[in-house]
Amino acid sequence: MKKKKILLICSDGGHLAQTLELQELFDTYDYLLVTEATPVTLSLADKYNIKYLRPRSEGNKRSISFFVSLFINSFLSLRILMSHFPKVIITTGSHTAVPMCYIGKLLMIKVVWILSFARISTKAKSADLVYPFADKFIVQWEPVKRFYPNSIYLGGIY
Amino acid sequence: MILVVLGTFHIEFKRPLTELHKLCELGKINEEIVVQSGHTNFESEYFTIIPFIAPDKLDELYNRARVIITHAGTGSIIKGIKKGKKLIAIARLHEKGEHIDNHQIEILNEFSNQNYLLACNDIDSLYSKLNEIDQFIPSTYISSKQKIVNFLKEYIDNI
Numbered sequence: 383m384k385k386k387k388i389l390l391i392c393s394d395g396g397h398l399a400q401t402l403e404l405q406e407l408f409d410t411y412d413y414l415l416v417t418e419a420t421p422v423t424l425s426l427a428d429k430y431n432i433k434y435l436r437p438r439s440e441g442n443k444r445s446i447s448f449f450v451s452l453f454i455n456s457f458l459s460l461r462i463l464m465s466h467f468p469k470v471i472i473t474t475g476s477h478t479a480v481p482m483c484y485i486g487k488l489l490m491i492k493v494v495w496i497l498s499f500a501r502i503s504t505k506a507k508s509a510d511l512v513y514p515f516a517d518k519f520i521v522q523w524e525p526v527k528r529f530y531p532n533s534i535y536l537g538g539i540y
Numbered sequence: 541m542i543l544v545v546l547g548t549f550h551i552e553f554k555r556p557l558t559e560l561h562k563l564c565e566l567g568k569i570n571e572e573i574v575v576q577s578g579h580t581n582f583e584s585e586y587f588t589i590i591p592f593i594a595p596d597k598l599d600e601l602y603n604r605a606r607v608i609i610t611h612a613g614t615g616s617i618i619k620g621i622k623k624g625k626k627l628i629a630i631a632r633l634h635e636k637g638e639h640i641d642n643h644q645i646e647i648l649n650e651f652s653n654q655n656y657l658l659a660c661n662d663i664d665s666l667y668s669k670l671n672e673i674d675q676f677i678p679s680t681y682i683s684s685k686q687k688i689v690n691f692l693k694e695y696i697d698n699i
Contacts, residue, residue, distance in 0.1 A: 386696060386697075386699070388696060394548050395547055395548045395549055395613060395615060396547075396613050396614040396615040396616075398615070399614065399615030399618070399619075400614070400615070403685055404688075404689060404692070406689050406693070407689065407692060407693070407696075410693065411696065420548060420592070421591070421592035422548055422592050422593070422594065422595070425594040425595070426595070437550075438550050439550070469696065469699045470695070470696055470699060472692065492699055494692070494695070496688070498614070499614045499618075499647070500613075500614045500643050500644070500646065500647050501643065501646075502646040502647065502650055503646060504641070504643055504646065506643075518695060520688065520691070522688075534691070536687045536688045536691055537684040537685075537687050537688070538683070538684055538685060538688075539685050539688050540614070540618045540622075540681075540683060540685060
């Protein structure tokens with residue numbers, strides 16, 4: 383029986399570390415992992431079925447290069463979905479995943495957002511953009527549920 | 541060996557390195573120091589500085605380290621906790637231009653309260669934390685990830 387297609391998308395760093403905890407999903411389904419292209423993530427190419435988006439620009443300002451990256455990543459996200467059309471997009475955040483979630487939703491793909499382990503009692507900007515339409519929104523700590531009343535608390539992913 | 545982990549986020553985090561360099565200059569630390577520096581630019585004759593380290597090599601460094609000084613990123617912390625390593629964690633602070641907000645303080649406090657690591661809230665206290673860490677025995681981390689995995693599998697199977 384053909385395995386169901388799933389797509390997992392995340393930013394580098396802790397978001398990726400959390401996604402890699404879902405190894406059992408990689409083993410069970412026809413998965414594709416999507417993340418930012420960085421020195422560390424590029425080294426994962428032999429180990430995982432992985433595609434890359436443009437990484438975040440330096441610094442924490444919403445500069446021109448931030449919006450250029452956003453535009454290019456939106457296009458790349460659409461292209462990835464066309465070649466690996468999943469039943470569900472699962473993401474641990476953060477902003478890297480937002481275009482994919484929007485485009486996926488428009489294409490009637492289910493969207494599951496897992497709020498980062500780091501968010502114990504504060505909201506996350508990228509999560510706020512997807513929470514309104516996510517099919518499932520999972521939190522890892524109880525205190526943060528108050529910001530996301532439709533969320534499901536399931537404990538830590540680590 | 542002291543391993544310093546600054547993570548891969550696209551903002552510098554110099555504070556731990558500046559303090560460690562100072563302590564080395566004063567002769568207070570005489571130990572090999574390896575730094576995973578990420579996007580932080582720093583030079584010191586006392587450190588081996590590597591910006592980005594492949595996961596398996598980083599694993600080896602974690603295993604080898606006597607103590608790990610880490611930014612309060614979840615991945616960096618959990619890696620050490622799962623190995624039962626001695627960790628000193630320092631939160632990247634928004635007001636110092638080290639992160640987009642102060643969320644690292646939350647995980648730092650939570651994990652410090654649960655005795656998984658020593659929190660260094662004031663960089664001047666780093667030296668005393670390094671002295672304290674020998675006596676520190678971290679709690680054992682127990683994963684509950686199967687709950688999320690099972691939920692996702694059931695969801696996917698029923699789509």
